[in-house]
Amino acid sequence: MSKLTILNFCISKKTALILGGLGTLAAAYGIYRFIQSRHQPDEYFSTLKWQGGSSQRRILVLGLEAAGKSRLLQCFQQNSYPGNILPIPEPSIGYNIHSVGIGGVDYHFWEGRGTSEQSMQYLGIPSSVDMYIWVVDSSNPASFAKSRAAMHKFLDMCDRMTLSESKDCLSMVGAPLVIVAAQQDVEGSVSAADVLYEMDVDAIQHKHKVYIVGTQLPDVGQRKGLWRLYELVAYAEQKRYTPCIPAPSESDVD
Structure with missing residues (x-):
């Protein structure tokens, strides 16, 4: 060679x-x-099949006006990709129902501002829900006290209504609560942990499993927090409790 x-x-x-x-x-x-x-995190649900199935989950999405509820539900829809511009949501009137099939499950979202017993009874709110979502505008600390009072009043009303209609407490009492600290991308917004503190959940944690999620959902651009919220909506287990129902007194028996 x-x-x-x-x-x-x-x-x-x-x-x-x-x-x-x-x-x-x-x-x-x-x-x-x-x-x-x-x-x-799959913030645009690109890995999921947009198809329902035999199972369903019912979720109440509530909060003060302009807290970010409609924007949140805009993201739970098909064909929403990076670069798409989300339209400015219109104010909610009464309750809106948003249904979508994701990953073989039908999700039904009831969105609205009504927190009175009348609105619950006459606006088509289900008597059984799998989850509450309470949306808080984290960029508006002045609204925290009002939002906190409305949330506690609403949950107390739901618990009382359920106990009066269902002694086994399997309809609404004990459904998990997800507090969404919306608009985390706005300059000066309060952190999700501080929003949770402001909502004072200690008084309800014996009845509801409480979660906190911070979201950034701009008109266009990178989202954050949506995938974590989906995981909770899809998989969070309900924490049920059996309250002490007073025994009837002798006068009641007579």
């Missing part, structure tokens, strides 16, 4: 090693990117 042949062989071998190394590096990087993508 001539020196020239040996030289060409060595160069070809080295080139093959370099190319092989680059190919291995590219494959490893591809695997790394795949693993990383599996751990990234």
Whole structure:
């Protein structure tokens, strides 16, 4: 074998090693990117099938006016991708029902501002729900006290209505509560943890499992918090409790 042949062989071998190394590096990087993508929140539900099924979940979405309820539900829809511009939501009048099938489950969202017994009874609110979502505008601290009072009043009303109609407490009492700290992307907004503190949930945690989610849902651009909310809506278990129902007195028996 001539020196020239040996030289060409060595160069070809080295080139093959370099190319092989680059190919291995590219494959490893591809695997790394795949693993990383599996751990990234799917804020646009791109990995889910937009199809319902035999099971369903009913969710009440409530909060003060302009808290961000309608914007939240705009994101629970098909064909919503990065770059799409979300329209400005119109104010809610009474209760709106938003139904969508995701991942083989039918989700029915009742959205509104009504927190009175009359609105619950006459505006088509279900007598059984799987979850409450209470939306708070985290960029407006002046509204926290009003929102906190309305939330506690509403939950107390639901519990009383349920106990008067269902002694086994399987309709509304004990449904988990998700507090959504909306508009986290607005400058000067209060953190989700501080919003949870302001809502004073200690008085209701013996009856409702409470979660907190901070969301950033701009008209266009990167979303945050929506995937975590979906996980809770889809999988959060209800924490039920059996309240002490006073025994009838002798006068009641007579």
